[in-house]
Structures are given as structure tokens and as C-alpha cells.
Amino acid sequence: MTLPVVEAPLAEPSLAIDPELAARWLEAFLRDEMLVRRGIGKAILGLSGGIDSALVAYLCARALGPENVYAIRMPYRTSSPSSLSDAQRIVDALGIHAETIEITGAVDGYLAHAPDADPRRKGNVMARMRMLVLFDQSARRGALPVGTGNKTERLMGYFTWHADDTPPVNPIGDLFKTQVWALARHLGVPNEVVDKPPSADLEANQTDESDLGVTYATADKILNLILHGYKDDAIVARGYASAEVRLVRRRVDSTHWKRHLPTTALVSSTAINEFYLRPVDY
Amino acid sequence: MNAALVQFKPRKGDVPGNLALMREVFEQLAPGAPDLIVFPEAALTGYFLEGAVYELAVDAPTMAQRVDAQWRASGAARPCDVVVGFYENVDGTFHNSAIYVRCGLESGVHVVHVHRKMFLPTYGVFDEERFLTRGRQLSVFETAFGTAAILICEDAWHAIMPTVAALKGARLIVVPSASPGRGLSGDGELESNARWKSLLSSAAAEHGVYVLYAGLTGFEGGKGMSGGTCAYSPRGDLIASAGPLDACIVKVQLDPAEVDLARATIPLLGDLSAVLPDLWLDDEIPVTRRLEERA
Numbered sequence: 377m378t379l380p381v382v383e384a385p386l387a388e389p390s391l392a393i394d395p396e397l398a399a400r401w402l403e404a405f406l407r408d409e410m411l412v413r414r415g416i417g418k419a420i421l422g423l424s425g426g427i428d429s430a431l432v433a434y435l436c437a438r439a440l441g442p443e444n445v446y447a448i449r450m451p452y453r454t455s456s457p458s459s460l461s462d463a464q465r466i467v468d469a470l471g472i473h474a475e476t477i478e479i480t481g482a483v484d485g486y487l488a489h490a491p492d493a494d495p496r497r498k499g500n501v502m503a504r505m506r507m508l509v510l511f512d513q514s515a516r517r518g519a520l521p522v523g524t525g526n527k528t529e530r531l532m533g534y535f536t537w538h539a540d541d542t543p544p545v546n547p548i549g550d551l552f553k554t555q556v557w558a559l560a561r562h563l564g565v566p567n568e569v570v571d572k573p574p575s576a577d578l579e580a581n582q583t584d585e586s587d588l589g590v591t592y593a594t595a596d597k598i599l600n601l602i603l604h605g606y607k608d609d610a611i612v613a614r615g616y617a618s619a620e621v622r623l624v625r626r627r628v629d630s631t632h633w634k635r636h637l638p639t640t641a642l643v644s645s646t647a648i649n650e651f652y653l654r655p656v657d658y
Numbered sequence: 659m660n661a662a663l664v665q666f667k668p669r670k671g672d673v674p675g676n677l678a679l680m681r682e683v684f685e686q687l688a689p690g691a692p693d694l695i696v697f698p699e700a701a702l703t704g705y706f707l708e709g710a711v712y713e714l715a716v717d718a719p720t721m722a723q724r725v726d727a728q729w730r731a732s733g734a735a736r737p738c739d740v741v742v743g744f745y746e747n748v749d750g751t752f753h754n755s756a757i758y759v760r761c762g763l764e765s766g767v768h769v770v771h772v773h774r775k776m777f778l779p780t781y782g783v784f785d786e787e788r789f790l791t792r793g794r795q796l797s798v799f800e801t802a803f804g805t806a807a808i809l810i811c812e813d814a815w816h817a818i819m820p821t822v823a824a825l826k827g828a829r830l831i832v833v834p835s836a837s838p839g840r841g842l843s844g845d846g847e848l849e850s851n852a853r854w855k856s857l858l859s860s861a862a863a864e865h866g867v868y869v870l871y872a873g874l875t876g877f878e879g880g881k882g883m884s885g886g887t888c889a890y891s892p893r894g895d896l897i898a899s900a901g902p903l904d905a906c907i908v909k910v911q912l913d914p915a916e917v918d919l920a921r922a923t924i925p926l927l928g929d930l931s932a933v934l935p936d937l938w939l940d941d942e943i944p945v946t947r948r949l950e951e952r953a
Contacts, residue, residue, distance in 0.1 A: 393842040401842065401882060404903045408877035413670075545880075555842075653708035656879040657670045 386614050389604050391596055393555050395562030399435065402547040406439035409545045410520055413657055418519035421543075422510050423447035423474070424577065425462035427560050427569055428548060429524040434563045435547050436522055437470045445472040446519050450506045452578075453480040459577050465566045477513070479505045499578035503536035510543070520544065528553040531599050532588060532624070533631025534576075541634075552596040588627070590620050598624040659803040659912040660692040665887040667876035667905040670704040673714060677702060677728055683907065684732035691734050692909065693802055698834045698874040698887075699743035699754065699775075699811050705836035706878045707745065711789045715747035718772045722759045726767035737762035739770070739801060741872075743810060743834035746774065751791050754778065756808045756834045758799065771799035773808035777816060783838055783881060798826045803868075804914055806830040811837060814871075815857060824865035824927050825934070829892075829917045831867050833858070836874040839884030839902055848902055851886040855896065863894025866921035868912050875905055892920035 410416050419436040423429045429447075436445045449463050460476070467474040483505050487493055493501070514521045523546030529535050530549060548556055553574070560570050574584040574592070585591050590598075598621055601611045608625060612618045633639075637649070645651050664683055668676040680702065687695060699705060702724075703714045716724075721744050729738060738761050746755035754775040760768040774793025778786035796819065798807045807823035807830075814820065814833045823831055841849025854871070862869040868891065875885035888899035889910040898908050921927055 390843050394844055394846060397844065397846055397848070398842045400903065401839065401848075405877050405880065405882060408882075409880065412876070654710055655670070655706045655708050657704075658707065658710050 388597070388614055389600055391552060391554060391600055393551075393558055395559045398551070398555075398559050399438065399563060402435050403439035405547055406436060406522070406545065410440070414520065416518070416520045418444045418446065418517060419522045420446040420448060420510065420514050420517060420519035421522045421524060422506050423449055423463045423466060424524075425449075425456075425459035425466075425569065426572075426574060426577070427556060427565065428526055428574075430462075430466045430565045430569045431548060431556055431560045431563065432522055432524045433466055433470060433472060434560070434565060437472055438563075442471040443473075444519075445470070446513070446517055447472050447474045448510060448513055449474065449476040450479050450509055451476065452478075452483055452502050454580060455577055456575075458572075462566075462569050462572070465568060469564070469566060475513075477509055479509060482508075495579050499576065500536045500539070502578055503539035507539040507542050522546065523549060525549055526553050526556050527551055528592060528596055528599060529584075530635060531603075531631075532595065532627045533634045534584065534588060534627075535634070537634050552599065553592040554596045589623055594620055595624055599628070602628060659694060659801075659914075661694040661696065661870055661889070661910050661912060662687050662692040663696045663870055663872045663887045663889065663908040663910070664698070664701075665873055665875050665885045665900050665904070665906045665908065666697050666701045667883075668701060668704050668874070670878060671707070671710060671714060673702050677724060680725070681728040681731055684729050684734060687907070688732045688734035691736060691738050694739045694741070694870075696832055696834065696870055696872040697740070697742040698872045698883075699756065699836040700745060701743050701834070701874065703745060704878055705874055705883065706881065708785070708789065711745050711752055712747075715745040715752050717747055718755070718757055718769055721746070721757050722767045722769045725757075725759055726761040729761035734762055741808065741832050741834060743836070745790075746772070752789065753793060754786060754790050754810060755793070756810050756832075758801070758806075758808065758832075770801070771797065771808065773797070773810065775810040775813055776819070777812040779812045796822055796826070798823060798828045801830065803912055804829040804917070806832060808832045808834070811835040814861065817857075817861070820861035820865055820867065820869075821930070824867055825931060828865075829867055829914065830912065831861065831869045833869060833871040835871060837884050837886070838878075838881040848884055848886075851884050851902060854886055855888065855899075858888065858890050859894045859896065862890035862892060863920075863924075865927045866892040866917055866924070868892055868917065870910070873900075875903060892917045893923075
């Protein structure tokens with residue numbers, strides 16, 4: 377007699393989310409951090425036409441009401457026209473306020489003094505210009521900038537330091553990209569936005585996955601294992617290509633600095649955030 | 659015994675404002691006042707204080723006076739027992755504590771018990787032992803319901819804690835807590851809250867004790883306190899529960915006879931009392947061996 381065998385697969389932490397639970401939790405986060413803690417009931421965000429900012433717009437509209445959400449589109453002359461039209465779909469679907477502020481003049485004004493700027497530098501200038509516009513529009517409208525960076529790009533260092541990461545609150549920064557997709561679908565973000573290849577849209581025909589060298593679906597699973605403490609050989613044993621594991625690991629390990637405030641020389645026993653410790657909401 | 663478990667949402671560091679919120683809760687509960695009101699861990703300050711613990715911690719008599727003053731101001735017609743989690747300053751040593759006080763007595767407030775959290779989580783998002791000293795004692799105390807014990811948050815994650823409390827005579831375990839919610843994969847419930855419910859239910863059912871859990875709620879710098887205020891019968895059944903978000907009050911009735919019935923039906927606590935000494939006679943138990951070596 378041969379008994380049937382039940383064989384357990386190697387354990388792997390799940391990336392699944394209950395999207396409605398996630399939505400309610402993140403809406404409560406926005407209300408508490410904005411209204412309760414800061415007394416600010418208006419949100420402002422850069423709406424790129426991509427899925428991250430679209431999801432944040434949906435969450436803000438649910439948490440604060442669409443009349444309290446301001447979407448700023450900030451195209452550069454090389455930005456894809458479809459980015460603007462996709463952003464418009466979201467504005468129309470939600471009934472939020474929207475304004476388009478071209479950054480071409482400001483960016484090109486500076487770049488005229490930097491003729492040697494390569495695409496990466498130009499992309500960083502655009503990202504930092506958008507940050508500048510967003511914060512000025514925030515002051516103009518009394519609305520709090522809301523961040524749109526997801527956990528995957530934060531871990532991979534795939535963002536411009538002190539630009540995309542500057543808004544004081546971010547509801548999706550602990551969600552991997554694949555979780556962003558799941559939540560966006562649940563909340564009804566238009567398919568055109570959910571299904572298109574993610575792109576920073578800083579250069580023509582740019583896509584995130586070609587920049588990163590790995591798909592989000594794979595990167596998220598590898599990142600999740602890394603964050604749970606698995607070593608590379610244990611990740612490879614779970615079926616992932618060693619080259620992709622090394623690539624993801626290298627990106628995480630080389631960008632820890634981007635997830636911190638600037639390094640300050642410690643010279644006293646009262647150094648801020650080293651000895652003098654107070655929580656952000658105190 | 660009627661108990662009210664308060665899922666409390668303080669403003670960070672605003673002690674006067676949070677005392678006013680406490681008074682509003684008391685005013686709501688004063689008509690037909692319960693016998694026991696339970697507030698969560700660090701209820702009047704918020705949980706994550708870092709170095710501000712040293713600014714806001716007070717001694718137990720001060721905390722007792724503050725709570726009693728709110729009860730008296732609420733217009734309540736009779737005394738009431740109140741449990742509140744707070745940061746305690748004991749002559750310059752700081753604890754994460756919970757006080758059990760009898761408020762509204764003619765003779766003034768009476769401190770029945772102070773429990774100092776023994777398991778201070780210092781990993782991941784938690785950093786308690788950087789700022790606090792752990793308690794060294796798990797004591798039970800007498801209430802109108804019977805013998806009771808307090809376990810604060812991680813105290814209750816160690817199965818041995820409710821076990822020891824029950825072996826010492828506790829028939830009621832009160833758990834003030836502040837638990838940052840995490841894990842979104844659950845079916846409508848945070849993974850951390852599901853873990854809590856499993857732990858509390860097991861503790862109640864194994865030892866035949868009532869378990870009353872009061873959770874802080876509201877976000878503290880991105881970390882959402884996950885509420886989940888609830889009560890378990892001595893059979894381990896969920897009597898009542900609140901969701902993770904929003905302040906609320908959970909009211910429950912406790913019947914001492916339920917403890918007796920649960921223990922009579924499944925006498926696990928009695929079995930443990932009988933067998934416990936034998937557990938320590940096994941030479942292979944490292945703890946025993948170490949004790950012998952030390953002797």
C-alpha cells in the first residue's frame with residue numbers, strides 16, 4: 377500500500393491584501409494624520425496619470441471628500457500626452473479639483489545653464505521642480521502635500537531623493553507595487569491607468585521595469601523575502617533566478633541612505649534624533 | 659459585574675485634553691454606571707512617546723487622583739473601579755504601568771493595584787526598553803468580581819503569563835493594550851488583531867478566566883493603533899468586540915458562576931495545578947539543571 381503524501385512547499389510570506397480592509401485603514405490614516413493631528417482637511421498631490429498617484433487620489437477622495445482634493449498635473453515638454461489624458465480620466469471619475477502647471481519653462485531655464493546634463497540629471501531636475509511646485513501650491517491652497525511613492529520603488533531606490541519622497545504623509549509607502557495594483561483595481565481606478573506599463577515618464581519610451589531590470593511581480597516577491605530576513609540562497613531555493621535576486625539585493629543595499637534624513641555629525645549627547653528623541657506627532 | 663471597555667483615542671501628549679475626553683466617557687457611563695471601566699495602555703498620553711516619557715510620566719497616586727477627579731466631575735452617583743494604562747515615574751525609574759483604582763469613595767480614591775509591564779517589546783517598531791524599566795512582579799488582587807490580574811499588551815503574548823495569573827488565583831484578566839495594527843492579508847481583519855483574538859481566546863479557555871481587552875485606537879505618526887477592544891468568556895467565547903478604528907465603548911456583563919462552570923466542565927487549570935510540580939522534576943529541563951548547578 378502506498379499512502380498519499382502531502383508535501384508542504386517552502387514557506388513564503390504572502391503579499392496578498394484584503395483590499396477593502398486596506399482602503400479603510402489607509403483612509404483612517406489620512407483622516408487622522410491630516411485632520412486630527414494637523415487640522416488640515418485638504419490634500420494636494422501631483423497627478424501623473426500613473427497608478428500610484430491615481431490610487432492616492434482615490435484614497436484622498438474617499439477619506440476627505442473629492443471637494444477637498446487638489447490634483448496638480450506638471451508635464452514637461454517630453455511628457456507623454458497619454459499621461460495628461462490618463463490623469464484627466466481620474467479627475468473626471470472622482471470629481472476632484474485639477475490644475476495643469478507646465479514645468480518646461482522652469483526646467484529648461486535651469487538646464488540652459490547645465491548643457492552637459494544627462495537624462496538622469498534632467499529627470500532629477502524635473503522631479504525636484506515638481507516638488508517645488510507642489511509645495512508652493514500647497515501653501516497657496518492650504519492643502520497638505522500627500523506622497524505617492526510605493527514600497528517597491530522606495531526599497532529599490534527608484535525615486536529622486538528629496539523630491540518624490542518629500543510630502544509629509546504617504547498612504548501607500550508600505551504597499552508593494554503589486555499591492556498597489558490590487559488596491560487600485562478594487563477602488564475602481566480606470567483600467568487604462570491600472571493596466572498600462574508603469575513609467576516615470578522622464579524620458580521617451582521609458583518604463584519602470586526596463587529601468588529596474590526586473591518585473592514588479594518578481595521584484596516584490598524577492599523584496600518581501602529579503603525584508604523577512606531570507607538570505608539569497610534561501611530565495612533562490614524558492615524558485616527565483618539568482619541574477620534577479622542579486623540585482624534586487626544590490627539595489628536595496630545601495631540605497632539605504634535614500635530612506636533616511638541627511639547624515640549629521642554627532643558631536644554632543646543631545647544630538648537630535650540620536651539622543652534627543654521625540655516622536656513625529658509629539 | 660458590569661464592565662465597560664473603552665476603546666480610547668487620545669491626542670498625543672495632550673494630558674489635559676485626554677483627561678477631558680476621559681471625563682466625557684465617564685459622563686456617558688455615569689447613568690447606570692458599570693462596576694468596572696477599563697482604558698487601554700498609555701491612554702492619557704498616547705503610546706509612542708520616546709524621550710517624552712520622562713516629561714509625562716507620573717507616580718501612581720497622581721494618576722489615581724487624576725482619574726478620580728474625572729469620575730467625581732462626571733456626576734456619577736456611586737463609586738466605580740477604573741483601570742488605566744499610564745507611564746509611571748517611580749522615583750526616577752520609569753515603567754509602562756496600569757493602575758486599578760476605586761474612584762468616588764467618600765474616603766477618597768483607593769489604589770487597589772499597580773501592574774508594571776514585564777515584557778517590554780524592543781524590536782521592530784517597538785523601543786520600550788530603551789526608555790522604560792520592566793516590572794518584576796505578576797501579582798493578583800481582589801475586586802468585587804473576585805481575584806483579578808492585569809497584563810499589559812506583550813505580557814499577554816506569553817502564554818505563561820495568564821497561566822501564572824490563573825495559578826495565583828485570577829478569575830479575571832484585564833489587558834490594557836496599544837497595538838500598532840499590521841498585516842492586511844486577513845479576511846476583513848488585521849492579522850495582528852486576529853492574532854490577539856486567538857491569544858486571548860486561548861488564555862480564557864485554557865484557564866477558565868474572563869479576559870477583558872481594551873485597545874488604543876487612532877494613528878500615531880503613521881502607526882495605527884488597532885483597537886480591537888473585546889471580551890472573552892471563561893469558555894473562550896468572544897462575548898463582544900469592536901473594530902480596529904474609531905473610539906467606542908464595549909459593555910459586557912461578567913458572571914462569577916461562569917468561571918466555576920467553565921472550570922468544572924474542562925478542569926484544565928486544576929489539572930495543571932496538580933501536574934505542575936512534576937513538570938519541574940525532569941532532569942532534562944535546562945532551567946532545572948541550571949538551578950541545580952547554581953545551587
